[in-house]
Amino acid sequence: MxxxxxxxxxxxxxxxxxxxxxxxxxxTRFKLSSTxxxxxxxxxxxxxxxxxxxxxxxxxITGFLGLSVVAFGVLDGINQxxxxxxxxxxGWASDRMGHPKRVALAGYGLSMAARIGLLFAGxxxxxxxxxxxxxxxxxxxxAPRDALITVSAQPEHLARHFGVHRMLDNIGAATGxxxxxxxxxxxxxxxxxxxxxxxxxxxxxxxxxALLVPDLRAGRHCTENGRAGPPLISFRWRMLxxxxxxxxxxxxxxxxxLTVGDGFxxxxxxxxxxxxxxxxxxxxxxxxxxxxAFAIPIGRLADRWGRAKVFVAGHTALLxxxxxxxxxxSGIGPTLGCLVLLGIFYAATDGVLAALASxxxxxxxxxxxIGAAQTVVAVSRMAASAGFGVLWFSVGPVTAMVVVxxxxxxxxxxxxxxxxxxGLKKHMA
Numbered sequence: 001m002x003x004x005x006x007x008x009x010x011x012x013x014x015x016x017x018x019x020x021x022x023x024x025x026x027x028t029r030f031k032l033s034s035t036x037x038x039x040x041x042x043x044x045x046x047x048x049x050x051x052x053x054x055x056x057x058x059x060x061i062t063g064f065l066g067l068s069v070v071a072f073g074v075l076d077g078i079n080q081x082x083x084x085x086x087x088x089x090x091g092w093a094s095d096r097m098g099h100p101k102r103v104a105l106a107g108y109g110l111s112m113a114a115r116i117g118l119l120f121a122g123x124x125x126x127x128x129x130x131x132x133x134x135x136x137x138x139x140x141x142x143a144p145r146d147a148l149i150t151v152s153a154q155p156e157h158l159a160r161h162f163g164v165h166r167m168l169d170n171i172g173a174a175t176g177x178x179x180x181x182x183x184x185x186x187x188x189x190x191x192x193x194x195x196x197x198x199x200x201x202x203x204x205x206x207x208x209x210a211l212l213v214p215d216l217r218a219g220r221h222c223t224e225n226g227r228a229g230p231p232l233i234s235f236r237w238r239m240l241x242x243x244x245x246x247x248x249x250x251x252x253x254x255x256x257x258l259t260v261g262d263g264f265x266x267x268x269x270x271x272x273x274x275x276x277x278x279x280x281x282x283x284x285x286x287x288x289x290x291x292x293a294f295a296i297p298i299g300r301l302a303d304r305w306g307r308a309k310v311f312v313a314g315h316t317a318l319l320x321x322x323x324x325x326x327x328x329x330s331g332i333g334p335t336l337g338c339l340v341l342l343g344i345f346y347a348a349t350d351g352v353l354a355a356l357a358s359x360x361x362x363x364x365x366x367x368x369x370i371g372a373a374q375t376v377v378a379v380s381r382m383a384a385s386a387g388f389g390v391l392w393f394s395v396g397p398v399t400a401m402v403v404v405x406x407x408x409x410x411x412x413x414x415x416x417x418x419x420x421x422x423g424l425k426k427h428m429a
Contacts, residue, residue: 073389
């Protein structure tokens with residue numbers, strides 16, 4: 001089991017380039033930690049739970065409950081960003097305690113409790129409360145879980161280890177919408193049945209974490225070259241002023257402001273192609289299958305070519321998805337193209353961002369740094385979804401996609417400038 005975090009922030013090794021990639025094959029043979037496998041299993045069951053609900057939520061809100069697209073934009077914004085309320089605090093608490101599993105377990109447990117509330121929610125405000133509780137649970141668990149992955153992984157294969165975890169995670173993310181699809185095929189308007197199935201898988205995920213994942217120490221209790229890391233005292237915002245981390249947070253936030261929720265993309269595709277309601281969850285399945293297929297290969301590419309480069313390149317795939325969605329073409333071809341591009345976007349950004357942030361953060365503040373990056377992305381995506389709902393209502397879906405795509409193109413160029421700075425490269429080996 002690999003719990004050493006040495007060499008994560010040291011000088012460049014032979015064959016490594018400045019932004020976290022490698023020009024040669026890493027010398028250490030890849031070996032997967034059992035902790036990462038079990039964390040992947042936990043995420044798999046949890047994603048079956050969450051994605052089965054997410055796949056029907058746009059139709060449940062706009063169709064079954066009859067709420068407006070603006071209301072969906074607000075709820076989708078909460079779904080994207082409510083977790084930001086606690087991510088940094090949860091990361092800091094994990095570092096302070098030195099037991100990230102305990103903090104992660106609290107987050108998974110809160111999301112499980114929200115699944116119970118979903119059985120009784122039937123209006124805008126009750127849904128707002130349930131979705132907020134679920135996303136706060138996600139915010140609590142994510143940074144401690146990614147800290148566990150980091151301290152369990154080989155440093156030179158860090159993005160690849162995250163890719164393995166995200167692959168298992170997306171088996172669940174693909175299975176959840178598939179279950180929702182079959183339920184709606186068998187039971188028209190069977191939303192309550194989907195919610196019950198979601199709760200059952202959430203319970204399994206929490207049980208798997210509690211019983212199968214070891215309680216590794218991290219943060220102030222982690223060791224580096226056999227020595228205890230420096231103790232973490234009270235939280236200060238200057239903890240986030242690590243060289244290069246500030247530029248990463250700015251770039252991630254800028255790109256996140258132009259990342260609209262998947263549900264909007266799928267609603268545009270359904271509007272163009274007039275898909276039947278029961279087929280809607282399969283759009284989520286397609287995206288997650290692509291994410292599943294590309295998670296490990298793109299993780300390996302990020303370790304060799306550069307994590308910052310891959311992170312920005314992932315947003316160019318999102319830009320292409322926006323443009324393809326806006327084009328006046330319908331049919332299975334453009335739809336599959338959008339799903340492939342969206343899956344590649346997630347494979348190139350999700351785990352890669354966590355690996356990148358961990359490189360720019362000292363060991364005793366590991367979960368705090370990861371949580372900060374995830375907080376910035378969550379807040380910016382929350383604003384993006386709420387804003388896109390208003391833009392859709394004002395100018396229509398196609399024009400809204402074109403506007404956001406043009407702005408994203410400019411943001412990609414600006415992010416390349418930020419992430420290619422000498423100060424950032426120095427700390428990404």
